[in-house]
Amino acid sequence: MKTVESILSEIQGVITQISDESLQSIAVKLADANRIFVIGEGRSGFMGKSFAMRLMHLGATVYAVGETITPSIAEGDLLVAVSGSGKTKSVVSTAEKASELNCHVVAVTTALESPLALHSTNVLHIPAATKYRVEGERQSIQPLGSLFDQSVHIVFDSICLLYSNLKKHGHNEAFLLHSNLE
Template sequence: MVEVLEQIEEEIHHVLCKVKAEDMERFAGELHHGKRIFVDGEGRSGFSAKGFTMRLMHLRYTVYFVGETITPAMEAGDVFIAVSGSGKSQNVVNDAEKAKQKGLRVLAVTRKPDSPLAKLADVILEIPGTVKGDAGEERKSIQLLSSLFDQSLHIVLDAVCLELSQRDHVANDQATATHW
């Protein structure tokens, strides 16, 4: 079992080393307290996206997860963050199209920079972890489906939040005060 954990750790490390710092900075640069942020994702990637949404709330951003009952209508000037490893998740792509039509900045977090989702995006944050459609030489993981992408996604989005907390001068005790 320890060998499997070491292999997973090595895979995650390999992916994180390939995430471009300038892409993370550009992505974080789009997020400001004066803008409402809408986050979207499905499946396991969606769970990581929800965790990211929660952490942005802890940092005192006005943020909503698409599809929740309290999510208001999007308006021009808002920011839309779409998470899809394949970049083909139909609901996420449709929501990104709607956001684009309404005048939102669209940020895509994906493994596939040439995907339908990425083509809609103003900013792309590529996380080069294996996703479920990868096969043959593209498949660079011992793990099932999109596990490597999802694990790396969680870490990268947490790193973005850490950068935002430092940029916005939000200390841990301040973030804790917003926690349920």
């Protein structure tokens, strides 16, 4: 099997374990939120920022936590917190604070019993390998958390498609919000 085919097979093995209902439920929560905030560190943070960017194209009011222009989160907002291990300190502490403010918190993680999951109102379980390679975790030929991050990216794009259908905000409307400064 070719390297690319092996990676695609790993991703497919993860993605097929995630229900459409769970993705639809998150899309509905995003559509109902006042504002959406996204946090993650490292590559998981890049996946989160990619998600935030696409949600912006779809008309959402969305922010990446930690950017200089990001306002304070408040009641009625929704936080999407991405951490494969569910133990990333900045992600967990932000989820804890958002929870204290009565915000809806969606954890995106492999770890259902993690500190992040415990501070969340919804957990989107991504059954992929992480950099820690804990017992019972899916195996991967790829280094570190590549399988988790790749799977998260596809899951986030799937949620965006569901969100766009709910908001009736398709390609043409998204294209108008896409940067024209190129």
